[in-house]
Amino acid sequence: MLTGAAVLVAVAATGAVVVLSGGEQATAAAQGASASTAPVQKGKLAAAVAQDGTLTYRARPDGSPFSAINHTRGTYTELPAAGDEVDCGDVLYRVDDKPVLLLCGTVPAYRALHVGDAGQDIRQLNRNLHVRGADNAFTAKTANALKALQRRKGVHVTGALALGDAVFLPEAVRIAKVTGQLGGSALPGAQALSATSDTLHVQVNLDPAEQGQVKRADRAQITLPGNTTVTGKVDGFGRVAEAPAGQGSSAADATISTYISLDDPGTARGLDRAPVGVQITTKGVDDALSVPVTALVGKSGGGFAVEVVRAGGRRELVAVTVGLFDTADGRVQVEGDLREGDPAAVPSL
Numbered sequence: 001m002l003t004g005a006a007v008l009v010a011v012a013a014t015g016a017v018v019v020l021s022g023g024e025q026a027t028a029a030a031q032g033a034s035a036s037t038a039p040v041q042k043g044k045l046a047a048a049v050a051q052d053g054t055l056t057y058r059a060r061p062d063g064s065p066f067s068a069i070n071h072t073r074g075t076y077t078e079l080p081a082a083g084d085e086v087d088c089g090d091v092l093y094r095v096d097d098k099p100v101l102l103l104c105g106t107v108p109a110y111r112a113l114h115v116g117d118a119g120q121d122i123r124q125l126n127r128n129l130h131v132r133g134a135d136n137a138f139t140a141k142t143a144n145a146l147k148a149l150q151r152r153k154g155v156h157v158t159g160a161l162a163l164g165d166a167v168f169l170p171e172a173v174r175i176a177k178v179t180g181q182l183g184g185s186a187l188p189g190a191q192a193l194s195a196t197s198d199t200l201h202v203q204v205n206l207d208p209a210e211q212g213q214v215k216r217a218d219r220a221q222i223t224l225p226g227n228t229t230v231t232g233k234v235d236g237f238g239r240v241a242e243a244p245a246g247q248g249s250s251a252a253d254a255t256i257s258t259y260i261s262l263d264d265p266g267t268a269r270g271l272d273r274a275p276v277g278v279q280i281t282t283k284g285v286d287d288a289l290s291v292p293v294t295a296l297v298g299k300s301g302g303g304f305a306v307e308v309v310r311a312g313g314r315r316e317l318v319a320v321t322v323g324l325f326d327t328a329d330g331r332v333q334v335e336g337d338l339r340e341g342d343p344a345a346v347p348s349l
């Protein structure tokens with residue numbers, strides 16, 4: 001249920017509310033202010049949080065990019081450019097003209113891999129090589145499949161994976177920033193580049209007070225440039241609230257990054273960093289009585305009422321309990337001695 005203060009704030013955004021100070025005086029005031037009616041409706045209502053957002057490429061759940069850590073020593077002789085896309089199994093960069101491959105998995109490279117080894121890093125290697133039946137064991141099948149990949153990509157054919165031969169990242173990537181310098185030293189343990197996925201999503205900066213309303217998997221409607229509308233869902237949140245950079249910002253200005261995945265990311269191709277409008281549906285009811293929020297009148301002593309025009313033009317103030325506020329349609333859920341179709345008085349425009 002909405003609190004009285006919350007309803008009054010909502011009303012302030014859509015129209016005036018009549019505040020009653022006594023029974024007969026209240027009725028007269030309401031009659032004077034209400035020269036038209038709107039029917040009490042029954043049906044679905046939805047509450048939503050509306051925000052501006054930005055299209056960007058998805059990375060880790062907290063919004064941070066993937067980091068490609070180099071594990072070989074030499075000179076960078078080939079590096080990708082920001083915006084390049086690299087698939088699993090392709091060459092990510094070269095050191096001393098030797099390819100360093102991108103392989104996909106959540107366990108970072110931390111050791112050389114050979115026949116007889118076992119572990120989660122072997123499991124993800126087998127997945128990259130499409131080796132079935134080996135699971136988390138480095139078998140002869142693994143070695144043969146790795147040799148085939150090494151031949152195709154110009155890597156020294158050994159059937160083993162040296163620590164510096166590949167970088168493991170969670171998925172195919174889009175290069176965000178190149179840290180290494182062409183012709184510069186490639187040092188083990190140093191970052192070569194950072195990357196994101198190649199899938200667009202929306203970033204919204206929520207006020208921490210709104211985060212309590214928004215939950216993972218809440219549905220969202222996104223308005224793209226050109227007024228095209230697409231759908232998505234809340235996918236994750238940043239871990240900490242951060243104030244915007246710049247002078248004059250304070251802790252009170254801090255927001256929480258919220259990430260929305262698109263149901264069809266292809267609809268937003270070519271719109272990186274584009275501003276979008278976002279409406280996140282946070283609550284809903286399927287079968288509720290509702291009136292325009294401007295039909296609410298405040299009762300002296302607290303609470304709300306709706307002025308209903310009865311038979312013969314008689315006006316009656318009906319006490320109501322308010323519930324869900326429908327942000328998009330400017331309606332509010334009400335419970336009281338009301339029926340669907342009752343004409344509720346609303347202020348004339």
